[in-house]
Amino acid sequence: MINFKLASSFFTLICCVFILFIVLELLSIWWLIISLLVGFILLGMVSFTMSWNCFTQAFTHKKTTKKIIALTFDDGPHPEYTPKVLALLKQYEAKATFFCIGKHVEKHPEIVQAIINQGHSIGNHSYTHSNTIAFKSKQGWLEEIKRTDALITKITGVSTKLFRPPFGVTTPHLAAALKVTGPICVGWNIRSFDTFFKTPKIISNRVLNHIHPGSIILLHDKQENSLAVLEHILQVLHTEHYDMVTINTLYDEK
Ligand SMILES: [Zn+2]
The missing domain is CATH 3.20.20.370 (Glycoside hydrolase/deacetylase)
Structure with missing residues (x-):
């Protein structure tokens, strides 16, 4: 089972770093958009696939x-x-x-x-x-x-x-x-x-x-x-x- 709180905290941290880099004009906004998209797709996949035992056995x-x-x-x-x-x-x-x-x-x-x-x-x-x-x-x-x-x-x-x-x-x-x-x-x-x-x-x-x-x-x-x-x-x-x-x-x- 995954530790959802830990995984979501890590994902939020990554997004914050991306936002900082975007504000400093070191990264394109697409990095943030694609990361958010990947995050939502992954969340949907683990939620719909019970056999992966991600949230509960x-x-x-x-x-x-x-x-x-x-x-x-x-x-x-x-x-x-x-x-x-x-x-x-x-x-x-x-x-x-x-x-x-x-x-x-x-x-x-x-x-x-x-x-x-x-x-x-x-x-x-x-x-x-x-x-x-x-x-x-x-x-x-x-x-x-x-x-x-x-x-x-x-x-x-x-x-x-x-x-x-x-x-x-x-x-x-x-x-x-x-x-x-x-x-x-x-x-x-x-x-x-x-x-x-x-x-x-x-x-x-x-x-x-x-x-x-x-x-x-x-x-x-x-x-x-x-x-x-x-x-x-x-x-x-x-x-x-x-x-x-x-x-x-x-x-x-x-
Ligand atoms: Zn039903």
């Missing part, structure tokens, strides 16, 4: 040769699609993990309970999942995490130890909040892009081409195309004798 896969794999579903529960996902998982005797958004949990508690009743795991995926969530303060993140944790526990009696950042974005403020709340920050190493591509065949082939023991697959239980994708993935993994387990089981695997 993330669980993105398990190093194992055992044919186990974790299917994960984000952004539910959805009143139409989550029950259909559950039915497919049951048909193939697969277990999965659902990273639920708190405000949806509040609206559909019966689906949350059904997820637990069928032996799957639930993770926290923030309360609002707002487009600006990455700019939250430590306190803002704590409110997002604690509110959703409390809802899940109230409905199911289960306290989740899993958290997945919305959009997969980690920040120093989120890392500080996770140090207080303590859950495992869960990422993935196979992104389906099922919210981006529309054709199920393209999405499932993309996933299946990257399958490896110990992988974590990211899907969404909020849309129609994910159902066909899931069915194809389940058929192939079943044929190849993969055991589909929850994140908790994958994490605890020796």
Whole structure:
């Protein structure tokens, strides 16, 4: 993990030196512009790449040769699609993990309970999942995490130890909040892009081409195309004798 305060102090110092040199007409202003641009690009890259573990340690896969794999579903529960996902998982005797958004949990508690009743795991995926969530303060993140944790526990009696950042974005403020709340920050190493591509065949082939023991697959239980994708993935993994387990089981695997 990088020391963000140290890195940002060093970057600020470099910029100050450049400004001084620019004022003294020893450097062109382009040095400052390009440095700022590079700084912002680097910040964006480390924020969006959980597997680099820059701000917080993330669980993105398990190093194992055992044919186990974790299917994960984000952004539910959805009143139409989550029950259909559950039915497919049951048909193939697969277990999965659902990273639920708190405000949806509040609206559909019966689906949350059904997820637990069928032996799957639930993770926290923030309360609002707002487009600006990455700019939250430590306190803002704590409110997002604690509110959703409390809802899940109230409905199911289960306290989740899993958290997945919305959009997969980690920040120093989120890392500080996770140090207080303590859950495992869960990422993935196979992104389906099922919210981006529309054709199920393209999405499932993309996933299946990257399958490896110990992988974590990211899907969404909020849309129609994910159902066909899931069915194809389940058929192939079943044929190849993969055991589909929850994140908790994958994490605890020796
Ligand atoms: Zn999400």
